[in-house]
Amino acid sequence: MAKDDALDVAERVHKAAIRMLRAARVADATTGLSAPKLSALSVLVFGGAMSLSALAKAEQVTAPTMSKLVGDLEAEGLVAKRADKADKRGLRIEVTAKGRALMEKGRQARLALLTARVAKLSRAERAQLDAAAALMLKLAVAA
Amino acid sequence: MAKDDALDVAERVHKAAIRMLRAARVADATTGLSAPKLSALSVLVFGGAMSLSALAKAEQVTAPTMSKLVGDLEAEGLVAKRADKADKRGLRIEVTAKGRALMEKGRQARLALLTARVAKLSRAERAQLDAAAALMLKLAVAA
DNA sequence: CCCATATAATTAGTTTGACTAACTAACTAA
DNA sequence: TTAGTTAGTTAGTCAAACTAATTATATGGG
Numbered sequence: 001m002a003k004d005d006a007l008d009v010a011e012r013v014h015k016a017a018i019r020m021l022r023a024a025r026v027a028d029a030t031t032g033l034s035a036p037k038l039s040a041l042s043v044l045v046f047g048g049a050m051s052l053s054a055l056a057k058a059e060q061v062t063a064p065t066m067s068k069l070v071g072d073l074e075a076e077g078l079v080a081k082r083a084d085k086a087d088k089r090g091l092r093i094e095v096t097a098k099g100r101a102l103m104e105k106g107r108q109a110r111l112a113l114l115t116a117r118v119a120k121l122s123r124a125e126r127a128q129l130d131a132a133a134a135l136m137l138k139l140a141v142a143a
Numbered sequence: 144m145a146k147d148d149a150l151d152v153a154e155r156v157h158k159a160a161i162r163m164l165r166a167a168r169v170a171d172a173t174t175g176l177s178a179p180k181l182s183a184l185s186v187l188v189f190g191g192a193m194s195l196s197a198l199a200k201a202e203q204v205t206a207p208t209m210s211k212l213v214g215d216l217e218a219e220g221l222v223a224k225r226a227d228k229a230d231k232r233g234l235r236i237e238v239t240a241k242g243r244a245l246m247e248k249g250r251q252a253r254l255a256l257l258t259a260r261v262a263k264l265s266r267a268e269r270a271q272l273d274a275a276a277a278l279m280l281k282l283a284v285a286a
Numbered sequence: 287c288c289c290a291t292a293t294a295a296t297t298a299g300t301t302t303g304a305c306t307a308a309c310t311a312a313c314t315a316a
Numbered sequence: 317t318t319a320g321t322t323a324g325t326t327a328g329t330c331a332a333a334c335t336a337a338t339t340a341t342a343t344g345g346g
Contacts, residue, residue, distance in 0.1 A: 006262035016276040019283035119149035132275030133155040140162035
């Protein structure tokens with residue numbers, strides 16, 4: 001068993017997460033949507049309607065990039081823009097039913113791939129993974 | 144505690160890994176390199192010298208895309224192309240010392256961010272994360 | 287009150303990274 | 317030897333990232 005100090009654990013978790021997600025990514029093709037569009041939709045589905053700037057920040061891109069991306073998604077009928085009642089400069093970007101369904105389809109494809117592999121693990125291993133998921137969520141949040 | 148069947152575990156691990164890596168990604172800016180370039184360098188550092196087609200496959204892009212990317216990296220002095228002795232059509236793409244150093248710098252920045260957070264966990268939690276890392280690597284490989 | 291400054295989103299223009307199609311060179315096997 | 321395959325590059329296009337600048341609205345201090 002390798003060392004268990006913070007740096008070593010960080011390294012191994014980092015690498016393993018990258019590899020796992022890279023493997024899962026191949027399923028995204030089933031939606032016909034690009035990765036940035038799929039990711040933005042996902043943020044909207046799980047985070048709820050939000051302003052353009054909030055969405056841009058969540059996706060770590062600039063406002064103009066997100067403005068264009070949201071414009072494209074709107075043209076495809078996957079999101080809708082609503083005026084912010086409290087601030088006339090602002091928008092509320094929300095997912096449409098169609099957008100939600102498409103995002104869900106991609107998500108299912110990814111998860112089907114992972115689930116098939118998780119299913120081959122023992123019950124104890126699944127519990128271990130599950131516990132680690134909660135820890136990774138903690139790592140995702142700044143102290 | 145939530146259910147522990149394969150689908151639920153896959154969902155939670157999937158989401159947690161995405162969140163964690165997204166948080167770590169902000170450190171990449173320290174290198175001045177784009178994400179695709181950094182990722183390709185990383186593959187070369189850890190996987191060793193390889194052909195263009197092997198690198199393209201590892202990065203899930205087409206050969207022309209990788210050809211251009213490697214050309215740019217070469218122009219920046221981060222990788223070197225060597226002729227494959229056994230097959231005159233082929234290349235061996237290897238990282239230069241400069242490329243290795245730059246990639247290592249970005250990696251350190253990411254890991255410093257994660258390590259600081261991992262260090263706040265208990266010894267038992269770190270062990271749990273570490274065990275899960277091994278499992279995630281297994282999930283990354285097709286059955 | 288109103289002006290200065292800040293914030294939300296967009297537009298314009300550029301660069302990077304993705305693709306397909308088409309090409310050359312070299313290897314392989316009938 | 318020649319037909320087919322594989323490795324890599326070139327050309328051309330499109331999507332997605334950036335910065336700079338614009339418009340509209342908010343907001344705080346004199």
